[in-house]
Amino acid sequence: MSRRRSVTRRPGVGLALVSPAFLLVAAFVLFPLGFAIFISFTNWPLIGPYHYVGADNYTNIGKDSVFLQSVTFTLIYTAVVTVPIFLVGYGLAVLVRSNRRGATFFRTAFFLPYVVGLATESFMLLLELQPNSGAVNFVLDKLGITDGTTAWLVHTNFAIAAVCVLVVWFASGLTMMLLMAGMQGIPHDVYESAEVDGASWWDREVRIMLPLLRRTIALSLILSVIGSFLAFNQFYILTQGGPGVSTTTVVQWIYQKAFVQLHVGAATALSLVLVVVVGIISAVQFFLLRDTTTETK
């Protein structure tokens, strides 16, 4: 016994074991974060000399019309996809939460689009959106909805619609997994006693399941909102932010400002706005997570 203490309490050992992880995180996450604050007060070009410009990069944010447009666009996009992702995810979770025969297979099928990743799937969709030949146009033509010549990516609203369908297909599996885990964590007797009392399936779902799932629902919504707010791949690959800048997301504009226009200082100031926004959303998530772990213990 005393020997174990002497090993697990020897102060240097624990610190030595955790230091590689800490050093990597410090070097490539924490340091860049601090460095970003410094850069945001300069006119840093990508390569070459720089000087301080005070808070200019921040006061100029309001004059960056593309940034403001990209914030509006990203918020609208986030609002539009969040509800269907949640509803589809919830429906799928109800379907697969039991351990009935087939449930594991269904779970795998519904989650597969998330695993493959949006970049790969955007390349696949690009082919199917081609006018006159792509599968999307072919199917819509056969159903009599369109004439099959729609150039999806040339019109802002059509492009957004196509990306939204892609993203709902991609992301609802993640919501499903999280909600399913939450549903499986609800004690059976709560649900069953309601059944004995004669509550209908719908009543049980709305009156018992939903309130008990509050925290899981909040968590899945937050993850989904952050994911949508940081959107880049699907728009960069499918629309390049166009037509014009109408489908340019916040992350894409920061990328362009820094690495195409080479206004690194200004782009970094925009990034820090992103850090604050995502930080606030994640802080809520973190709070919720802490809460669940202490309660289940």
Next chain:
Amino acid sequence: MTAAIRPAERNGRALYLTAGITLSILFVLPLLWAILRSFQPATLITQAPQSDDFSKMTTANYSGLIGGSIHILRYVGNSLIVALGTAALTAVVSTLAGYGFGRFRFRGAGLVFALIIVTLMVPFQSVLTPLFMELNTLHLTDSRLGLVLFYTAFNLPFGVFVMRNTFAQIPKELEDSAYVDGSGVMGTLIFVLRPLVLPGVATTVLYAFLFSWTEFLGALTFITKDSLITLPVALLNVETGTYGQVNFGYLVAGAVIAMIPCVVLYVALQRYYVRGLTSGAVKG
């Protein structure tokens, strides 16, 4: 009583299976369809669909990608090196840290753990510019090692969280006896605790591999030298015609190549993937 609810139960079961099978087809079909399309000749792939299209299947897109001027295997190799490197480094570093946090008491443990975990809130997208300048100064842009370090750092918070929980769940008596038998710190980890923490390691490896295999923005930013780019960026170059005229046959075949490892790994190891999701710490 039981006889009375049986027909309803049978209906419920039929509904469950019908809905499940229909939706499964709906979710998987686009991926299967892409595989089918990748075997279409490039000349037919952007033409109006014909009824006999699928009698003209060919592997020309794949042989063109591999043997032609694109040399896709080079990019597959880059992606593999980066993804395997990230998975290995993340696994080793997370395991050590999980061991330290889960099994040892030391001053500052809480603070160091909090500093690592709090970075779950920092999306890598938001530190792209300072990271670029830092990596550039360290000669780690246009470098697969640079990409590995970047991916590892952003996978560590999750990995450390999972591994700390994994170590914390092991009964203390187990290593007590190992220490009494004279095993050292690393000996106990390797010979006594290893089999018990392997599920946690599998979760960490799977997440790190899938993250780095599918990651696009960082790969696009930190690597510009063509011979070092990863597969998703190479596909972007196919899309934009960097390698000559845009060839949709190549594009969809390349996307299928990118998809295969994800599907195989996930289907084989999904139990570990789901463990990671339900452990509560998911990357935002």
